[in-house]
Amino acid sequence: MGIKKWDPENSQKHAGMNHALDGIKKWDPENSxxxxxxxxxxxxxxxxxSIPxxxxxxIVWQIWSIVAVKLNDAGFHFTSSQLFTLAALPGLVGATLRIFFTFMPGIFGGKNWTVISTAALLLPAVGIGFAVQNTETxxxxxxxxxxxxxxGGGNFSSSMANxxxxxxxxxKGTANGLNAGIGNxxxxxxxxxTPLVITTGAFAGIFGSSHLLKTGKEVWVQNAAFVWVVPIVILMICAALGMDNLPNAKQSFKEQAIIFKNxxxxxxSWLYTMCFGSFIGxxxxxxxxIKAEFPEVNALQLAFLGPLVGAAVRPVGGWIADKIGGAKVTFWDIIIMIAATTGVIYFLNEKNFTGFLIMFLILFFTTGIxxxxxxxxxxxxxxPKQAAPVLGFTAAxxxxxxxxxxxxxxxxxxxxNSANLALYLFIAYYVISLGVCWFYYSRKNAEMKC
Known part of the structure; x- marks a missing residue:
């Protein structure tokens, strides 16, 4: 058996071997x-x-938007204020963590941080699964x-920066759009x-028993968390075995912090808050x-539609921007956002749920684009070395x-007793954003045409 051929002069073969042993030595995507x-x-x-x-x-970031609604039905006795706090805390913490997670791929390496941050999702997933089984928690x-x-919210910034x-x-527009859009x-x-898995005893007898609702229906609230544990472990392993740390992406916090002077x-950050802040909010x-303005409608059955539309079209927004320019797409998109928000106000005043839903779905569509x-x-x-932390910081x-x-x-x-005032404030924000986008990026002699 042994070695069939030995060619120490074959530099190409040795380069490939070194790559396999030591990782990527050079990265130059602009070189065709x-x-x-x-x-x-x-x-x-x-x-x-990265996408899954x-x-x-x-999923982990937004899990409380549904779990909090079901806790008291399952036998807990939290006040409405406490339930709102549980739903709001992931947003506050996630946004804050994004500021720090922005710089982690540059410090630890993109692959390394993806493994660490994905593994960290197990803490709340496993913890919630056990905690919700005991109504005395x-x-x-x-x-x-x-x-x-x-x-989970913090992971977005590090993922996009990587x-x-x-x-x-x-x-970049298409790649970032796919990563963020499918992720969203x-x-x-x-x-x-979540409403589907908590009504099935998928882990009955393994990870706890059911809760009996006042209606006599059984629910397994723990399933809302446990169902994601195996996928998290699989993705953690995939990241460890299949991702790469890029050699020219490493930089200290001090090197990355130069973005704050620009x-x-x-x-x-203002413009991205206009769209992603609107989407997630x-x-x-x-x-x-929906529940406040149209109490006769089952809000939980329709809650997923808006985020579905907004997330699904995000890659389309990146792709179109690659073709005709991000500033131009953003400028015209904001105009539609203003019109759609005005439409939401009109149909709210008319108490027309169909019109309200259509206008809101258009609004979600525009946030995604x-x-x-x-x-x-x-x-x-x-x-490039500034773009990565800027992507993360604006997301934060x-x-x-x-x-x-x-x-x-x-x-x-x-x-x-109406959402109109809030919507008027959002329109004012969009109008200012339209002016900012036009002045700095999309007008004929803009400072930074993009």
Whole structure:
């Protein structure tokens, strides 16, 4: 048997062996020869592992939007304020963690941090599964678990910062759109799947018994968390075996912090909050708003529709932006957002649920398109090593919409018994965003055409 052939002069063979042993030595996606011969394959492999990992992160982040609604039905005795806090905590913690997670791929390596951050999702998934089985579990314990779900929200920034490095500028919009868009579908998935799995005894006899509702129906609230444990473990292993750390992506926090001195970091944070902040905030508020304004409608049956539409079209927004420019797409998209929000107000006043639903779905559609388009703008405005942390930081700021938009709706309903005031404030924000986008990025002599 033994060695059949030995060719120490074959440098190509040795380069391949060194790559296998020591990882990627060089990364230059703008070099078309490198991209077609090697880079494209590696980038796509990392993207298609990153996408389901981010999908699961969004599921864990938003799991309390459904679990909190079911707790008291299952025998807990939390106040409405406590339940709202449980639903809001993942948004607050997730948005804050995004600020820090933004810089982690540059410090630890994209593959390494994906493994760590995906594994961390097991903490709330397993914890919630056991905690909800005991109706004596304290609110403090539940609040800690809700806060841990913020890890899922934080993962978005590190995921986007990592994937941004892999693709050439001409494909960043599409790649970022696919990563974020399919990842965002986790919001819709958890709102659709959770009501189904908690009514089946998938883990009965293994991970606890059922709760008996007042109606006499059995529910297994723990399934809402346990059903995601195996997928999380699988994705953690896939990331460990199939992803890569890029050699030129490593940089210290100090090197990345230069983004805070660039005014476009803050301008793009404003614009991304306009679209993603709206998407995630409306996703959190949509069922509550339906219940408040149209109490005769079953809000939980329709809650997943908005996030589904917004997430599904995000890759389309990135793809169109790759073709005609992110600023142009964003500018015209904001105009439609203003029109759709005006339509929501009109049909609310008319008490026409069909019109309200259609206008809101159009609004979700526009948030998705703008999400993809604005993330296409960032890699054009910033050089690669700045673009990655800017993507993460803008995502961090925008994520606070998950908390503030529901709060603004709640405030509007409390003082006027109507959501109109909140919607007028959102229109004002969109009008300002339209002016900002036009002045800095889309007009003829704009400072930074993109």
């Amino acid at each position: 020869q490198f991209w077609e011969s090697e880079g494209k394959r590696i980038a796509q492999r990392n993207l298609w592992i 990992a981010l999908f699961l992160a969004f 304290s609110f403090t314990t539940m609040a800690i678990l809700a806060a841990l779900c913020g890890i 994937i941004s490095f892999f693709f050439p500028k001409k494909l 579908l986790g919001v819709s998935a958890v709102q659709f799947i 005014k476009h970091t803050w301008i793009m 409306y996703a959190a508020a949509f069922p509550l708003l 703008a999400n993809g388009a604005t993330f296409r703008m960032i890699p054009i405005i910033f050089e 700021i925008a994520a606070y919409g998950a908390f503030f938009i529901p709060k603004v709706f709640s405030w509007s309903l409390s003082i006027s």
